[in-house]
Amino acid sequence: MMQRRFKLSKPQISKRKAMSFIAKTPGEQVFDIANVFIMAVLCLLTIYPFWYVTIMALNNGQDAATSPIWLWPRKFTLDNFIYVLQYKSLQQAYVVTILRCVIGAILSVFVNMLAAYALSKRFLPGRKAILYFFMMPMFIGGSIISYYVVLVKLGLRNNFLVYVLPGAFAFFTMVLMRTYMEGIPNEIEESAMLDGASYLSIFIRIILPLCKPVMAAFAFFAIVGGWLDLYTNLLFVTKRELFTLQYILYMVIKSSEARNLVDTAMNSELIKRMINERMKAELPTPEVIKMAVMVVVTFPLLFIYPFFQKYFVHGMMVGAIKA
Amino acid sequence: MITTKSVKVGKNRKLYSLYLFLLPSILVTLLFSYLPMFSNYIAFLNYKFSNGWMGLGSPFVGLKNFSFISKQWFWEIAGRTVLYSSTTLLFSFPAPLILALLLNEIKNKTYKRVVQTVSYIPHFISWVTVSGLFYLFLTVDSSGIVNNVLALMGFTDRVSFMQKPELFLPFLVLSQMWKEIGWGTILYLAALTTINPELYEAASIDGASRMKRVWHITLPSLLPTTSILLIFSLGHLFGSNFDQVFNMQNSVIRQYTDTIDIFNYYNGVQNQQYSLSAAVGLFQGLITFVLIMVTNHVTKRVSDTGII
Numbered sequence: 001m002m003q004r005r006f007k008l009s010k011p012q013i014s015k016r017k018a019m020s021f022i023a024k025t026p027g028e029q030v031f032d033i034a035n036v037f038i039m040a041v042l043c044l045l046t047i048y049p050f051w052y053v054t055i056m057a058l059n060n061g062q063d064a065a066t067s068p069i070w071l072w073p074r075k076f077t078l079d080n081f082i083y084v085l086q087y088k089s090l091q092q093a094y095v096v097t098i099l100r101c102v103i104g105a106i107l108s109v110f111v112n113m114l115a116a117y118a119l120s121k122r123f124l125p126g127r128k129a130i131l132y133f134f135m136m137p138m139f140i141g142g143s144i145i146s147y148y149v150v151l152v153k154l155g156l157r158n159n160f161l162v163y164v165l166p167g168a169f170a171f172f173t174m175v176l177m178r179t180y181m182e183g184i185p186n187e188i189e190e191s192a193m194l195d196g197a198s199y200l201s202i203f204i205r206i207i208l209p210l211c212k213p214v215m216a217a218f219a220f221f222a223i224v225g226g227w228l229d230l231y232t233n234l235l236f237v238t239k240r241e242l243f244t245l246q247y248i249l250y251m252v253i254k255s256s257e258a259r260n261l262v263d264t265a266m267n268s269e270l271i272k273r274m275i276n277e278r279m280k281a282e283l284p285t286p287e288v289i290k291m292a293v294m295v296v297v298t299f300p301l302l303f304i305y306p307f308f309q310k311y312f313v314h315g316m317m318v319g320a321i322k323a
Numbered sequence: 324m325i326t327t328k329s330v331k332v333g334k335n336r337k338l339y340s341l342y343l344f345l346l347p348s349i350l351v352t353l354l355f356s357y358l359p360m361f362s363n364y365i366a367f368l369n370y371k372f373s374n375g376w377m378g379l380g381s382p383f384v385g386l387k388n389f390s391f392i393s394k395q396w397f398w399e400i401a402g403r404t405v406l407y408s409s410t411t412l413l414f415s416f417p418a419p420l421i422l423a424l425l426l427n428e429i430k431n432k433t434y435k436r437v438v439q440t441v442s443y444i445p446h447f448i449s450w451v452t453v454s455g456l457f458y459l460f461l462t463v464d465s466s467g468i469v470n471n472v473l474a475l476m477g478f479t480d481r482v483s484f485m486q487k488p489e490l491f492l493p494f495l496v497l498s499q500m501w502k503e504i505g506w507g508t509i510l511y512l513a514a515l516t517t518i519n520p521e522l523y524e525a526a527s528i529d530g531a532s533r534m535k536r537v538w539h540i541t542l543p544s545l546l547p548t549t550s551i552l553l554i555f556s557l558g559h560l561f562g563s564n565f566d567q568v569f570n571m572q573n574s575v576i577r578q579y580t581d582t583i584d585i586f587n588y589y590n591g592v593q594n595q596q597y598s599l600s601a602a603v604g605l606f607q608g609l610i611t612f613v614l615i616m617v618t619n620h621v622t623k624r625v626s627d628t629g630i631i
Contacts, residue, residue: 028533035425043441049456068466115348118341134352139612142359143604145591150358169351199340228449230566235592246449253455294455301447306440313509
């Protein structure tokens with residue numbers, strides 16, 4: 001009531017504006033302009049390589065080999081992508097990779113969430129021992145070769161499970177989930193207990209829905225990890241039907257897989273029709289095929305991640321504050 | 324916030340279901356962390372793959388596989404590994420911090436968010452792609468952009484960049500920085516938001532320039548985050564980023580650019596010299612363990628924060 005009587009004669013200045021009245025030295029003004037410029041250069045340096053790959057992939061192969069392309073496709077064509085998408089190994093790799101990312105993410109989120117919930121109960125007997133059990137491998141690791149031997153002996157060589165089982169549990173992930181869970185008010189669980197709910201139904205009906213942000217963040221990380229992983233395929237998979245996208249890309253870049261790609265793709269119906277319709281069969285060069293494969297393997301993830309940005313930034317912040 | 328009441332929620336329920344919740348994670352840890360840990364034992368054997376689990380059936384040879392410690396070729400590789408990791412650390416550790424500080428000074432919120440989103444892009448590509456891009460830009464062929472720029476500037480010879488072993492380390496550092504500088508700023512920027520803005524205001528009123536404000540307020544507030552990240556990085560000095568080195572290498576420079584992890588892969592997995600690689604891996608693990616303990620101890624002394 002008291003405030004009403006004294007009306008300010010001048011409009012109140014926002015704090016930000018007030019701060020800006022503290023004089024900026026010329027040095028600081030130069031710095032601000034330079035900073036904006038530096039950020040712009042950074043963005044350019046980041047984006048241009050992807051732009052370059054895209055315009056190469058959209059350019060005719062023979063034409064690209066004659067002289068360099070800088071900013072725009074000189075002789076536009078979708079042929080390279082048509083050949084690449086007709087390639088059976090790539091189609092199979094797409095299925096394998098998407099499957100492993102989705103299954104791996106779901107499995108990993110559940111295994112970690114279950115453990116996090118159980119370990120959030122301080123009264124659980126043996127809790128400390130279990131925590132140490134999980135922590136030890138962080139400090140004493142197995143070497144690459146013992147890991148390799150164990151997994152092969154477990155029968156995971158050329159086995160789809162090798163993509164999803166080893167990564168199903170991660171101590172750090174579990175700890176972050178547990179921290180989040182401990183922030184859930186106890187009254188919710190208590191009232192469910194009073195109604196006679198078991199741990200399982202509390203977990204499914206209460207904890208899971210409330211932990212959606214954290215689950216989304218870690219599911220996203222799991223998907224990204226799965227999409228980018230080359231190591232597992234490199235060590236444990238030699239069957240072509242189980243290759244992941246990164247391994248196909250690796251083969252295309254490092255070996256003559258690009259030529260192989262063109263040769264096999266030519267057997268597809270679509271390509272045969274295409275070649276018949278045009279007078280001459282102008283085959284894509286390996287260089288542009290490599291570019292097209294790179295686009296097809298890399299870009300899907302780049303289109304997804306902005307949608308998840310708010311989740312993983314929040315997830316990292318929780319981690320930062322915990323640390 | 325955990326009250327004493329909360330820890331007892333559900334205490335009287337049957338506990339076995341909670342242990343069942345823990346079963347998958349315990350199994351995974353046992354199979355994929357502890358079993359390999361114990362299988363390091365094959366470093367002390369003359370291991371043949373066809374023999375049984377964990378080397379049952381292979382003859383015990385004691386420390387024979389560890390004779391590499393006295394060989395020069397090993398220390399060449401080890402020295403190179405430490406050189407790569409320390410140089411990479413030297414340049415790519417401060418880079419995200421500096422970028423975070425710069426980003427923090429951007430006034431326009433939209434511009435800041437756009438720059439951040441763009442800077443995260445290289446984090447979401449694999450080292451296969453990154454090395455593919457490097458080779459693409461640095462190729463000696465007529466499409467190689469860097470060589471074309473050099474030609475425009477008047478240099479006559481085209482340089483075969485990726486085949487020069489002495490350029491490998493700079494490329495490692497550059498590629499690491501390009502790839503992770505954006506993503507690395509997330510933690511720092513998050514920590515920066517926890518700094519009380521009144522500190523800055525008070526400092527400005529007292530006449531502190533921006534540099535002084537950064538030096539006296541921002542950096543000390545970031546010390547805990549920085550210390551923990553530093554411990555993790557220093558602890559892995561004896562290792563390397565397998566994906567990065569593996570993809571950036573090529574057959575021409577391989578013999579000059581192998582690190583311990585790469586060596587273990589080619590020798591152990593490809594050439595099937597299991598015992599030797601296991602011994603090297605075990606040795607590496609031991610040194611890493613010591614490094615982590617030492618850096619943790621030192622950091623605790625200096626800045627009161629540590630991971631253990």
